[in-house]
Structure formats: C-alpha cells, structure tokens
Amino acid sequence: MTIGTMAILLTLLFIHMINCNAPLILRYYVITIFTVDSVLLVILLCYLLYVYYFLRHAKIQESDYLLVLGTNTFTKRVSPVLQDRLDMTIAAYHRLGDYPMIIVSGGRNFRPPLIEDNLMKDYLVEHGIPTSKILLENRSTNTIQKLEYSSILLKEDWNGENVPRVTIITSEFHIPRTMRYLKNLGILVSYLPARTMPVFKWPAMFREFTVIVWYYRYTIMSLMFIILVLFLSVLE
Numbered sequence: 001m002t003i004g005t006m007a008i009l010l011t012l013l014f015i016h017m018i019n020c021n022a023p024l025i026l027r028y029y030v031i032t033i034f035t036v037d038s039v040l041l042v043i044l045l046c047y048l049l050y051v052y053y054f055l056r057h058a059k060i061q062e063s064d065y066l067l068v069l070g071t072n073t074f075t076k077r078v079s080p081v082l083q084d085r086l087d088m089t090i091a092a093y094h095r096l097g098d099y100p101m102i103i104v105s106g107g108r109n110f111r112p113p114l115i116e117d118n119l120m121k122d123y124l125v126e127h128g129i130p131t132s133k134i135l136l137e138n139r140s141t142n143t144i145q146k147l148e149y150s151s152i153l154l155k156e157d158w159n160g161e162n163v164p165r166v167t168i169i170t171s172e173f174h175i176p177r178t179m180r181y182l183k184n185l186g187i188l189v190s191y192l193p194a195r196t197m198p199v200f201k202w203p204a205m206f207r208e209f210t211v212i213v214w215y216y217r218y219t220i221m222s223l224m225f226i227i228l229v230l231f232l233s234v235l236e
Helices: 003-019 024-056 080-095 116-126 143-157 172-185 198-215 217-235
Strands: 065-069 101-105 134-137 166-171 190-194
Touching: 024 172, 024 190, 024 198, 024 217, 065 080, 065 143, 080 116, 080 166, 080 190, 080 198, 101 116, 101 143, 116 134, 134 143, 143 172, 166 172, 172 190, 172 198, 198 217
Parallel strands: 065 101, 065 166, 101 134, 166 190
Antiparallel strands: none
C-alpha cells in the first residue's frame, strides 16, 4: 500500500466519521488516529522527497577532503551499504585527479575487535588508494561523533590559507540527518550520496525516519496537538 493510498483512505475515513452518527468517543478516537497518521505521513513524504532530491542532483565537486562516514559492521567484511559509500569515494577520488585526502570515519562497533576505519582503509587500499592519502578517525561511535572528530582531524591536517573544501560521502538515506547534525556544528560542506540497493535501502530509510521523528518529537507532538484541537472543534 503506497503512501498516497493510505492518505486517501485516512481522509475518507475522517470525512465519514465527521458526518456519521457514530458514538462521540469513537469519532474522537478516529480523529486522533487520523491526526497522528497524517502528520507522520507528511514527514515521511518530505523525507522521501529530500532523499530523491539529493540523488537527482548528485555531482562530484572540487574538494580537498572526501569524508566517508562508516556504518555498523557485524563481520570482518565490509557491509554492502558501506561498500556503496566506499565505491563512491573511490570514484570521486579518481574523478578529482587523485588529489583529495580521504578521511574514513568510524570507531569501535558492537563487537570490540572490529573497528570501522580499519575495514574501510583496507578496502580503499585494496582498490588502489595510496595509504598516504587516507586519514583515520577511529574514536567515534555514532554519526554526530563521526562529524565532530573528523572536523578536528581535518583542522589538524589542513595547512592551506583558505577554508578547506570538504565533501561528505554517505548513503542517500543518511544525508538528511547528517545535514542536521552539521548545521548544529556550523560546518559548511557539500554532499555526495551513495546509491544503496533497495533491499538494504528501505529498512535503513525506515530507521532514519524514526530517528528524525524522535529528534523533532517535541515539535511534532505540539503540531499534532494543535491540529487535533482544530479537528475536534469541528465536532462541537
């Protein structure tokens, strides 16, 4: 069932409950469910459009650093999602004349023996990237720490007079949340999304959606309350 179909069914149910003679408590219940689902559907639609926008307008820009964000890995092999990010990094590196430094960001995983940055470095070296062009960030355990620690590493490495040009490479579904964290850090960068296979993308997008909802939970709850009050006023 598509998002559009769900929205239409919810709207029809809402209109029916407003106009029918069902018990008031039942009508209140349906309106509450309609309000919550409608707000969440709009947020989900905005998120999907945001992801689509970055995929549609993705292009490799001149950069001094390519910052590739790691992701959870449960084995000693690079996961498919992480491989997509690394392959995009390799392609961007060669397109830019083998010039940029590459920062691989990812610390210890759920399993202490596994460290993301080492897996990422080994993959890049196996695919022809010189070790001297790779910087390791291995202290982080989540996205915002990856960005914070990588920014520190970048400032320590950069010797130029101007502000370095940085391109962040991550999965398309991960860019909206990454942008939000970077906005809080006050860092200006460009983004290059790595296209993910659908079998891995849709579960990951649902997880990202729930994280976004949790991040803005107070704003969303306030919005739901205002809309709910307006809808319930119709019954009075």
